[in-house]
Amino acid sequence: MHKVMLITGASRGIGAATARLAAAQGYALCLNYHRQRTAAEALVAEIVQGGGQAMAVQADVADEAQVLRLFASLDRHFGRLDVLVNNAGVLEQQMRLQQMDLARWQRVFATNVFGSFLCAREAIKRMSTAQGGRGGAIVNLSSAAARLGAPGEYIDYAAAKGAIDSLTLGLAKEVAAEGIRVNAVRPGVIDTEIHASGGEPERVTRISQSIPMGRGGRAEEVAEAILWLAGEQASYASGALLDIGGGR
Numbered sequence: 001m002h003k004v005m006l007i008t009g010a011s012r013g014i015g016a017a018t019a020r021l022a023a024a025q026g027y028a029l030c031l032n033y034h035r036q037r038t039a040a041e042a043l044v045a046e047i048v049q050g051g052g053q054a055m056a057v058q059a060d061v062a063d064e065a066q067v068l069r070l071f072a073s074l075d076r077h078f079g080r081l082d083v084l085v086n087n088a089g090v091l092e093q094q095m096r097l098q099q100m101d102l103a104r105w106q107r108v109f110a111t112n113v114f115g116s117f118l119c120a121r122e123a124i125k126r127m128s129t130a131q132g133g134r135g136g137a138i139v140n141l142s143s144a145a146a147r148l149g150a151p152g153e154y155i156d157y158a159a160a161k162g163a164i165d166s167l168t169l170g171l172a173k174e175v176a177a178e179g180i181r182v183n184a185v186r187p188g189v190i191d192t193e194i195h196a197s198g199g200e201p202e203r204v205t206r207i208s209q210s211i212p213m214g215r216g217g218r219a220e221e222v223a224e225a226i227l228w229l230a231g232e233q234a235s236y237a238s239g240a241l242l243d244i245g246g247g248r
């Protein structure tokens, strides 16, 4: 029986790279996406053609009813869950805090924080050995922004990732005795489309000089860390915040 991994925001970027690596390692995959159906379905086709198992499910992780529907699809299709990767994340246009409004903060926290809380809650119900589950692992996507603060760019995003760090630390302790490990990866500057949504598609190039390794990271390099935390090799790791930032 293949282990089943649910990855939120798997249509592109770090989520898609994680899906490819997980498929190569034998996981059956439930790939969530928000808007990019074509990309998600192409990724499913690629994995299935390679001999893997994958399904794509549309859901906005910030919407509780849609998250419940996502997990119901997972239950129907696979009937088990071993790993949740809370990867879906957004940031908005770079600006100073004094220019931001409440509606923006609510959007940023809704997807990055509450989406991860909702998915973690549903995963625990299925994984907890105290509730008839087999145990499992949750890997949250935090960010180096949680410790750097993203001044002048998106302090709201950084604060949301700070909340993900606290979620990871608290939940790891709360469910450790129920066979569930909870960890986070904190990527530095990784070359994906997320920077364009902040209004600076070339952000990776600009910041490269301030990174000790002298370059931005690749989504595949983050995926390696996620897969390690998800797997049996990390059997004694819980509550870890793993920095993947080229030394920054």
Ligand code: NAP
Binding pocket: 008, 009, 010, 011, 012, 013, 014, 015, 032, 033, 034, 035, 036, 037, 059, 060, 061, 062, 086, 087, 088, 089, 090, 111, 115, 141, 142, 143, 144, 186, 187, 188, 189, 190, 191, 192, 193, 194, 195
């Ligand atoms: P990305 O390329 O912009 O991709 C974002 C993914 O999240 C897409 O699959 C998108 O789906 C999905 N998504 C967005 N809002 C969603 C929602 N409400 N519900 C469900 N899915 C949603 O981002 P990325 O760079 O791969 O980032 C992945 C994670 O790593 C995020 O949590 C991000 O904060 C974190 N991270 C990234 C970096 C970096 O430098 N790239 C650094 C630190 C942390 P659609 O394609 O369907 O819209």
